[in-house]
Amino acid sequence: MSATTVTRGGTPYTPTYADSIDTKKCIGCGRCYKVCVRDVLTLIDRGEDDEVDEDDWDDEDAKAMMVVANPGDCTGCGACGRTCPKGCFTFVAA
Ligand code: SF4
Numbered sequence: 627m628s629a630t631t632v633t634r635g636g637t638p639y640t641p642t643y644a645d646s647i648d649t650k651k652c653i654g655c656g657r658c659y660k661v662c663v664r665d666v667l668t669l670i671d672r673g674e675d676d677e678v679d680e681d682d683w684d685d686e687d688a689k690a691m692m693v694v695a696n697p698g699d700c701t702g703c704g705a706c707g708r709t710c711p712k713g714c715f716t717f718v719a720a
């Protein structure tokens with residue numbers, strides 16, 4: 627069942643929460659980090675993720691990438707996805 631809430635004006639809406647970031651697309655620009663007021667996101671060195679193959683990166687010069695480190699703190703505001711220039715985010719309903 628999806629979590630539903632209301633706007634200040636009383637309009638119902640169903641938030642969707644930051645679930646994952648496409649590590650191949652992410653260029654580590656930090657835009658999403660700057661807009662998140664809940665400390666959900668963390669920038670990590672690409673060398674810390676053994677799962678990511680350097681040949682698969684969109685920008686092979688990118689040295690860092692963002693991860694959804696604290697998904698449980700996300701309010702589903704959507705700001706991170708709106709500001710990401712690479713369309714990296716996937717959102718899911720609760
Ligand atoms: S949806 Fe909002 S609270 Fe959740 S990670 Fe993105 S900016 Fe942060």
Ligand code: SF4
Pocket residue numbers: 647651652653654655656657658659691692709710711712713714715
């Ligand atoms: S805004 Fe997009 S490209 Fe930039 S660090 Fe965040 S997820 Fe990566």
